[in-house]
Amino acid sequence: MSGEIEISIKNLNLWFGNFQALKNINIDIPKNAVTALIGPSGCGKSTFIKTLDRMNDLVDNVKFTGEIIYKGRNILDSDTDVVELRKEIGMVFQKPNPFPKSIFDNVVYGPRVHGIRDKKTLHEIAERSLKGAAIWDEVKDRLGESALRLSGGQQQRLCIARLLAVEPDVLLMDEPASALDPIATSKIEDLLYELKKDYTIVIVTHNMQQAARVSSRTAFFWLGEMVEYAPTIDLFERPQNKRTEDYVTGKFG
Amino acid sequence: MAAKRRETAAIGLLWGAGIATLVILIVILAYILVNGLPLISWHFLTANPGVRGQTGTGIYSTIVATVAVTGVALLVAAPLSVGGAIYLNEYTKENLLRKVIRQAAEVLAGIPSIIIGLFGFLFFVIYLRPYTGGWSVLSGGLALAFMVLPISLRISEEALKAVPAELREGSLGLGATKWQSITTVVIPTALPGIITGLILGAGRAIGETAAILLTVGGALSVPHSLHDPACPMTLYIYNILTEYNDTRTAYGTAAVLIIVILAITFTTDYLMNRYTRKLKGL
Amino acid sequence: MRALRRSRTRDARERFIQLILLVCAISSIFAIFLIIVFVFSQGVPFLAEAGLPFLTGSVWLPADSFAAGTWGIFPIILGSLIVTLGAVAIGAPLGIACAVFLAEIAPPAIRRMLVPSVSALAGVPSVVYGFFALLVIVPWIRGEFGGFGTSVLACWIILSIMILPTIISISTDAMRAVPREYKEGSLAMGATRWQTIRSVLIPAASSGIITSVILGMGRAIGETMAVLLVAGNSVTIPGSIFAPVSTLTAQIALEMNYATGAHQQALFAMGVVLFVFIMILTGLANLASRRRVTF
Numbered sequence: 070m071s072g073e074i075e076i077s078i079k080n081l082n083l084w085f086g087n088f089q090a091l092k093n094i095n096i097d098i099p100k101n102a103v104t105a106l107i108g109p110s111g112c113g114k115s116t117f118i119k120t121l122d123r124m125n126d127l128v129d130n131v132k133f134t135g136e137i138i139y140k141g142r143n144i145l146d147s148d149t150d151v152v153e154l155r156k157e158i159g160m161v162f163q164k165p166n167p168f169p170k171s172i173f174d175n176v177v178y179g180p181r182v183h184g185i186r187d188k189k190t191l192h193e194i195a196e197r198s199l200k201g202a203a204i205w206d207e208v209k210d211r212l213g214e215s216a217l218r219l220s221g222g223q224q225q226r227l228c229i230a231r232l233l234a235v236e237p238d239v240l241l242m243d244e245p246a247s248a249l250d251p252i253a254t255s256k257i258e259d260l261l262y263e264l265k266k267d268y269t270i271v272i273v274t275h276n277m278q279q280a281a282r283v284s285s286r287t288a289f290f291w292l293g294e295m296v297e298y299a300p301t302i303d304l305f306e307r308p309q310n311k312r313t314e315d316y317v318t319g320k321f322g
Numbered sequence: 323m324a325a326k327r328r329e330t331a332a333i334g335l336l337w338g339a340g341i342a343t344l345v346i347l348i349v350i351l352a353y354i355l356v357n358g359l360p361l362i363s364w365h366f367l368t369a370n371p372g373v374r375g376q377t378g379t380g381i382y383s384t385i386v387a388t389v390a391v392t393g394v395a396l397l398v399a400a401p402l403s404v405g406g407a408i409y410l411n412e413y414t415k416e417n418l419l420r421k422v423i424r425q426a427a428e429v430l431a432g433i434p435s436i437i438i439g440l441f442g443f444l445f446f447v448i449y450l451r452p453y454t455g456g457w458s459v460l461s462g463g464l465a466l467a468f469m470v471l472p473i474s475l476r477i478s479e480e481a482l483k484a485v486p487a488e489l490r491e492g493s494l495g496l497g498a499t500k501w502q503s504i505t506t507v508v509i510p511t512a513l514p515g516i517i518t519g520l521i522l523g524a525g526r527a528i529g530e531t532a533a534i535l536l537t538v539g540g541a542l543s544v545p546h547s548l549h550d551p552a553c554p555m556t557l558y559i560y561n562i563l564t565e566y567n568d569t570r571t572a573y574g575t576a577a578v579l580i581i582v583i584l585a586i587t588f589t590t591d592y593l594m595n596r597y598t599r600k601l602k603g604l
Numbered sequence: 605m606r607a608l609r610r611s612r613t614r615d616a617r618e619r620f621i622q623l624i625l626l627v628c629a630i631s632s633i634f635a636i637f638l639i640i641v642f643v644f645s646q647g648v649p650f651l652a653e654a655g656l657p658f659l660t661g662s663v664w665l666p667a668d669s670f671a672a673g674t675w676g677i678f679p680i681i682l683g684s685l686i687v688t689l690g691a692v693a694i695g696a697p698l699g700i701a702c703a704v705f706l707a708e709i710a711p712p713a714i715r716r717m718l719v720p721s722v723s724a725l726a727g728v729p730s731v732v733y734g735f736f737a738l739l740v741i742v743p744w745i746r747g748e749f750g751g752f753g754t755s756v757l758a759c760w761i762i763l764s765i766m767i768l769p770t771i772i773s774i775s776t777d778a779m780r781a782v783p784r785e786y787k788e789g790s791l792a793m794g795a796t797r798w799q800t801i802r803s804v805l806i807p808a809a810s811s812g813i814i815t816s817v818i819l820g821m822g823r824a825i826g827e828t829m830a831v832l833l834v835a836g837n838s839v840t841i842p843g844s845i846f847a848p849v850s851t852l853t854a855q856i857a858l859e860m861n862y863a864t865g866a867h868q869q870a871l872f873a874m875g876v877v878l879f880v881f882i883m884i885l886t887g888l889a890n891l892a893s894r895r896r897v898t899f
Contacts, residue, residue, distance in 0.1 A: 122495065124491065124494070124495060127491070127494070129415065140608065142608055144608065147610075148609060148610050149608055149609070149610065150608050150609055150610045150611055151610075152497055152498070152499050152614070153497065153608050154608055155494065155495055155496065155497040156496070156497035157608075159495060159496065159497075160495045162488060162491065162492070162495075164488060166486075166488035166489060166491065166492040167492075168489055168492065168493070168507055168511070169489075169510075169511050169600055169601065170510070178493065178496060178498075178506070178507075179496040179497060179498075181506075182493075182496070182497070182498045182499075182502045182506060183497065228492070231492075231496060232495075232496065235496055235497055325796070328798070329796045329797070329798045329799075332798040332801075332802075333709065333797065333798060335701060336701055336702075336704055336705040336708075336709050337705060337709065338701075339698055339701030339702040339704075339705055340701075340702050340705035340706065340709075340710055340714065340718060342698065342702070343698070343702045343718065343721065343722065343725075343768060343772070344717065344718055344721055346725070346765055346768075347721045347724060347725050350728065350733075350736050350765075351724070353736060353739075353740065354732065354735075354736065401628065402628045402631045403628075404628075405624065405625050405627075405628030405629070406625070406628040406629035406630075406631060406632065407629075408625055408628075409622070409625035409626050409628060409629040410629055413622055413625060413626075422633065423629055423630065423632055423633060425890075426632040426633040426635075426636050427632040428886070429636055429883075429886055430632055430635055430636055432819070432822050432826070432882055432885075432886055433636075433639065433826070433879070433882060434825070434826025434827075434828065434853060434878060434882065435826065435828060436826070436828045436853045436856050436857055436875070436878075437639065437643060437826075437875050437878060437879055438639070439857075439860075440643055440856065440860070440871070440872060440875045441638070441639045441642050441643050443860070444642045444643070444645075444646065445638065445642050449642075468635055468639070471631065471632060471635065472632065475632065499614065499618060500618060501617075501618055501621050525727050528729070529727065529728070529729030529730065529731075529732075530729070530730075531729065531730060531731045531828070531829045532730075532828035532829055532853070532857055535857055535860075535861075536857075536860055536861070556729050556731045556732075556829075557731075559731050559732070559735060560731050560734075560829060560832075560833075563735060563738070563833070564833075569739065572735055576732045576735055579729055579732060580728070580732065583724065583727040583728060583729070584724060586727060587720055587723045587724045587727055588720070590723070591720050591723070
């Protein structure tokens with residue numbers, strides 16, 4: 070881990086109408102590492118992660134203040150090209166959402182909409198991305214099949230491959246394994262271990278053991294606030310805050 | 323015991339209603355097809371109708387006329403309806419404008435075809451005569467477009483609505499613009515539904531008479547341009563029935579129309595089936 | 605490294621596309637506007653000149669100039685109403701019953717046959733319906749009951765068939781939308797299938813069913829070709845259901861091709877009257893579909 074900061078969030082507040090979903094969040098996301106966000110449902114973790122790639126813009130009545138500094142600019146300002154931003158910071162959702170197209174068309178979707186037409190290039194990108202998502206061997210002989218035929222775990226890895234094809238720097242994962250069975254989950258976790266070498270990863274998870282397994286730093290969210298943020302081992306074994314301690318010891322969940 | 327008998331009687335009546343509906347359709351179709359199919363021959367389909375009252379010739383020009391006016395109607399109504407559906411579903415929330423437009427489409431769908439015909443006569447045949455050629459394929463087709471539009475709009479909107487939100491999120495999340503997301507993910511996914519809407523709209527246009535009665539002219543010759551008058555199949559049936567009592571040719575023409583309608587019914591059924599299965603990944 | 609500053613050209617392009625789509629969307633509104641403007645521009649002046657006697661008068665003797673003609677369309681309006689109400693009286697019970705059958709009782713094999721059949725019925729051109737009625741229903745009436753056969757009864761029969769698909773499809777949707785818990789609750793209390801249908805399903809779906817009937821009425825009153833072929837088109841108040849009748853739609857279609865001057869305007873005025881009827885029906889349909897029924 071290089072110790073470099075990829076994204077720096079300062080004083081982030083966010084409202085849906087009158088409801089304040091995020092309260093004064095301050096956090097630095099380190100580069101090429103996995104940062105986990107844990108906490109009970111509805112406490113702002115997903116909202117926070119969606120702010121990083123401006124996906125909250127799709128919701129009505131959203132207001133935010135504060136700054137998110139990435140690559141030297143505040144990506145919350147209105148001058149930011151949201152479309153380009155999402156090529157740099159990509160997201161994988163809780164429920165895998167492959168397009169009803171072939172596996173190949175899914176993987177190269179991103180490069181295609183960005184203008185890459187050359188078949189050879191697209192095939193190279195597809196192979197590289199599918200390998201990067203640890204699914205190449207399973208699909209290399211059936212790239213033309215519908216992506217919807219894959220199992221849940223495979224679909225999720227395909228979604229990750231789709232993301233890798235766009236060559237982002239940051240991968241946001243909103244509970245990527247919660248809809249999957251244990252075997253598929255462990256495949257995803259192994260994948261994260263590999264991916265973090267080249268990508269900055271922020272993962273929201275309900276599963277504390279998962280957070281403990283894959284992440285180097287963990288943040289605990291409670292009612293829209295970020296209560297504690299520390300190296301994972303410290304957060305779990307020596308939590309500074311009482312609420313953190315209650316949560317990680319299972320007193321509430 | 324009386325209750326049980328009432329129950330059986332009631333269920334029996336309901337069965338009767340269902341079977342009766344089926345029987346009605348079969349009787350009508352059978353009557354037309356049995357009397358009309360024998361008339362359909364290559365000659366019937368490729369020869370032109372005879373001069374005034376001559377029976378036993380063909381319906382070629384009427385087929386061309388039907389295809390032509392339907393084509394015009396679709397060409398105009400398709401972009402407006404599909405584009406409108408895209409706007410309503412992709413660019414607006416459930417707001418006043420959307421409700422007004424949807425209401426307007428419902429009202430338009432309910433306007434009797436004869437009123438569309440009156441309007442078409444005033445607007446296309448008289449007012450826009452220099453552009454449409456008066457009574458013509460173009461006038462008829464444009465009038466029909468008013469009837470195709472609401473059908474296609476409603477079905478396209480439903481098809482777009484059925485596309486799951488996650489797909490849009492997914493494509494936007496990969497750095498596609500909104501329009502790219504629509505053209506590369508949403509529309510391809512909704513395509514069977516959209517096409518169904520257009521086919522059903524075409525079916526309406528093909529079967530319509532009152533609207534073209536006052537706009538298309540009724541000339542029996544093959545129309546060579548959009549400005550020529552013409553006589554689509556439906557109008558032809560009416561004319562030869564009332565003017566010349568030529569039931570034979572009427573049967574033949576009706577049989578052709580019925581076959582087209584059945585083809586449309588089966589195609590749209592198949593398409594909608596494929597659509598629901600596609601969304602489930604089968 | 606990608607520049608993260610907003611692209612002006614791309615924004616402009618997206619906004620332009622949105623504008624075009626907006627224009628497409630309001631085309632429906634624009635279409636209705638056009639229709640109303642043109643039809644009313646011809647019809648309303650005539651209505652104003654002819655006044656109430658137009659609607660209440662029973663003698664219809666059109667002429668080229670206003671003064672030379674007698675303009676009374678009461679029998680025609682009555683004709684439209686009689687024909688519509690009769691069609692609904694026959695078609696609604698049959699259609700609703702068939703809808704119940706489809707939604708609740710039909711085994712899947714029958715349903716697979718019946719649903720496309722209803723679609724096919726909806727697709728049959730109106731002139732073909734009229735043709736069939738002219739060749740089958742009219743002779744039958746003539747044979748059994750005398751007269752010409754072209755009559756109110758013939759219109760009732762064929763129109764009731766024509767509105768079946770509308771009533772069936774919308775009512776079936778309404779019934780399918782009734783939550784299963786309502787039905788299951790009733791059955792769990794020991795009610796029979798029919799009792800459940802009668803006391804739970806139909807009331808719960810009633811707003812949809814009523815809407816379907818009103819829309820069916822709209823279809824019936826607006827139908828032209830079938831009526832034109834089998835109504836007899838006599839501008840008189842029918843003395844019996846075996847007597848001929850004329851409707852607004854048929855009269856307009858019949859005379860429009862040779863009407864000139866005031867006569868033509870009178871036909872547009874009839875179009876306005878018809879349009880008003882449709883608007884009333886549409887308004888009623890809206891009200892009906894919005895009411896939530898409690899039972």
